[in-house]
Amino acid sequence: MKTSSSYTAIAYLFLAPALILMGLFTFWPVGYNAYLAFNDYSIVDATATWNNFEHFKYLYHEELFHDALKNSLIFLLVVPVLQVAALLVAKLVNNKLPGMTFFRAAYYIPVITAVPIAGVAWLNVYRYDGLLSWFLKTIGIIQNDVNWLGEPEIAIYMVMVFTFWKGIGYYMVLYLAGLQAIPAEVEEAAILDGANAWQRFWKITVPMVKPTILLCTLLSTIAALKSFQEVVVLTRGQADTYTALYYVYAQAFTNFNFGRASAAGLVITFFCVLLAIVQFRFFGEKK
Amino acid sequence: MANSQIVGSVPSNKPLFAFRKVFSLLAHYAGLVAFAIFTCFPFLWALSVALSMDPSNIWLFPRSFLPTDPGVGWFERVFSEIKFFTYLGNSAIISFWTIVGAVVVSILAGYPLARLRFPGRGLIFIAIIATMMLPQEVAIIPNFVTFKHLGDLSEAVFGFKVTGLNTYSAAVLPYVSTAFGIFLMKQAFEQIPQDLIDAARVDGATEMQILWRVMVPVSAPSIAALSIFTLVNAWNEFIWTGIVIQDKLKMPLSVGMFNDLTGPFAVSTSMVMAGIVLSIVPVLIFFAFTQRYFISGLDGAVK
Numbered sequence: 001m002k003t004s005s006s007y008t009a010i011a012y013l014f015l016a017p018a019l020i021l022m023g024l025f026t027f028w029p030v031g032y033n034a035y036l037a038f039n040d041y042s043i044v045d046a047t048a049t050w051n052n053f054e055h056f057k058y059l060y061h062e063e064l065f066h067d068a069l070k071n072s073l074i075f076l077l078v079v080p081v082l083q084v085a086a087l088l089v090a091k092l093v094n095n096k097l098p099g100m101t102f103f104r105a106a107y108y109i110p111v112i113t114a115v116p117i118a119g120v121a122w123l124n125v126y127r128y129d130g131l132l133s134w135f136l137k138t139i140g141i142i143q144n145d146v147n148w149l150g151e152p153e154i155a156i157y158m159v160m161v162f163t164f165w166k167g168i169g170y171y172m173v174l175y176l177a178g179l180q181a182i183p184a185e186v187e188e189a190a191i192l193d194g195a196n197a198w199q200r201f202w203k204i205t206v207p208m209v210k211p212t213i214l215l216c217t218l219l220s221t222i223a224a225l226k227s228f229q230e231v232v233v234l235t236r237g238q239a240d241t242y243t244a245l246y247y248v249y250a251q252a253f254t255n256f257n258f259g260r261a262s263a264a265g266l267v268i269t270f271f272c273v274l275l276a277i278v279q280f281r282f283f284g285e286k287k
Numbered sequence: 288m289a290n291s292q293i294v295g296s297v298p299s300n301k302p303l304f305a306f307r308k309v310f311s312l313l314a315h316y317a318g319l320v321a322f323a324i325f326t327c328f329p330f331l332w333a334l335s336v337a338l339s340m341d342p343s344n345i346w347l348f349p350r351s352f353l354p355t356d357p358g359v360g361w362f363e364r365v366f367s368e369i370k371f372f373t374y375l376g377n378s379a380i381i382s383f384w385t386i387v388g389a390v391v392v393s394i395l396a397g398y399p400l401a402r403l404r405f406p407g408r409g410l411i412f413i414a415i416i417a418t419m420m421l422p423q424e425v426a427i428i429p430n431f432v433t434f435k436h437l438g439d440l441s442e443a444v445f446g447f448k449v450t451g452l453n454t455y456s457a458a459v460l461p462y463v464s465t466a467f468g469i470f471l472m473k474q475a476f477e478q479i480p481q482d483l484i485d486a487a488r489v490d491g492a493t494e495m496q497i498l499w500r501v502m503v504p505v506s507a508p509s510i511a512a513l514s515i516f517t518l519v520n521a522w523n524e525f526i527w528t529g530i531v532i533q534d535k536l537k538m539p540l541s542v543g544m545f546n547d548l549t550g551p552f553a554v555s556t557s558m559v560m561a562g563i564v565l566s567i568v569p570v571l572i573f574f575a576f577t578q579r580y581f582i583s584g585l586d587g588a589v590k
Contacts, residue, residue, distance in 0.1 A: 008406060010494045011399035018396035021464035026418050029426035046435060092318055105578055106323040112570050114523035116545030117563050121329035226422045229526055245424050252428050253530060265425035276420035
């Protein structure tokens with residue numbers, strides 16, 4: 001039998017590849033990002049020069065960054081809608097009726113499609129004379145074509161619809177896993193006691209999948225706060241659709257201002273950590 | 288749709304009025320079909336437009352959901368005008384190495400976290416899980432700088448780029464060690480009976496042998512799930528990959544197709560639609576064969 005000290009050596013040996021890679025590509029970047037936030041970085045000769053809080057002062061006064069933060073907060077509205085819909089859809093496909101495999105697959109297809117590819121398809125839906133305009137004109141909701149991604153008042157919500165469409169299958173599968181862990185006897189007993197579908201949903205389903213609901217809410221809140229791929233693909237920030245991370249991306253790879261981008265990134269990291277702490281508190285109380 | 292959940296999976300012994308049963312069954316399927324149309328319509332539409340040799344088909348809603356003058360000419364143009372097979376090959380190489388790396392690293396890290404007692408275990412686990420909360424996207428800039436330096440360094444030492452910008456490894460390495468993978472394997476290993484491990488230890492097996500001969504074979508479903516998820520993520524990643532790989536000959540499908548489809552030379556919407564259809568076909572075929580693992584594999588992550 002081995003002693004516990006030899007287990008320690010083995011444990012760290014096994015963990016080494018994971019920790020080295022994570023250190024290099026996750027922990028170090030967060031630290032280096034914080035360092036760059038206080039510097040001017042030149043991509044030409046890869047040098048950094050200290051410039052105090054200048055980037056933060058700039059961000060504090062810049063309207064575009066404020067709008068980006070505001071849009072990221074607006075984006076959080078997608079979370080409750082997505083979670084309720086995903087749970088209902090999971091309920092719909094959680095039975096042994098014929099064709100369920102097909103429907104589950106159909107709902108998962110947007111998840112496995114690359115964002116740019118799905119985005120190009122949606123660009124044709126959102127075009128001013130595109131599919132959405134045609135559909136709403138046909139059922140009489142609008143009279144004239146609308147450039148869905150060009151109007152500052154609505155463009156960000158159109159991006160959110162895309163996020164909803166892309167993400168619902170993912171959360172559906174998570175909820176499905178949660179639903180299938182509910183023993184069939186529990187629901188059978190409730191039916192015998194005369195509980196109707198509505199009562200069964202609130203008194204059995206929701207409490208039983210509560211851990212999954214909390215997990216999914218946490219995951220999708222963080223995902224919503226970090227959204228920017230869909231902005232890259234759909235609008236490139238036009239029509240007031242900058243999100244906080246899109247701002248970082250644009251500052252870094254359009255303006256090549258890595259310092260300012262890093263400062264904005266640090267602000268977002270701060271918000272993410274704050275949010276995670278709040279949600280962990282929430283988790284803790286529920287347990 | 289809300290009404291249709293009246294139909295549960297639970298068989299009831301109580302007699303129901305037949306018409307009510309039929310009605311709720313119909314409502315259930317109506318909800319399912321309506322939602323399937325919502326999730327699939329962009330692709331069905333793309334397919335129809337791509338198969339229409341008449342390019343004006345795209346303007347003809349709702350008729351454009353059926354091809355006019357059907358033919359595969361647009362697909363032929365995608366193959367001749369876009370480096371489709373080059374991109375496909377690059378996607379395959381990048382995905383393959385990401386999966387191999389993620390599986391090996393997650394198995395190695397998951398085992399001690401699940402089954403060995405050692406100082407620092409709790410702290411390491413929290414640190415790994417905490418990375419889920421950090422916006423990995425802010426790592427793009429530092430990682431870009433890191434790979435620039437690594438490239439310069441390897442050129443100075445070896446005379447050529449072992450890694451660095453415009454290498455496949457730049458697309459692979461940041462996605463190998465993930466909290467999700469390590470967490471999934473830890474959960475899988477925790478469910479294996481201790482007797483199996485004790486028996487192997489009595490027989491004189493080393494920890495490495497226990498891991499690869501005892502733990503890994505029993506955890507095949509979780510490893511399959513991890514591989515599938517890694518594949519989908521690696522196949523679809525495009526922001527980071529698009530930044531580090533600027534060389535057209537090394538671009539994966541997601542980056543190359545998006546650039547070509549939305550770039551200045553993409554004049555024909557019909558060809559764009561054909562490109563969309565072609566680029567999701569590999570994922571769909573793969574998904575068709577593995578979809579049952581998606582759900583069973585996620586089971587472990589949720590519990």
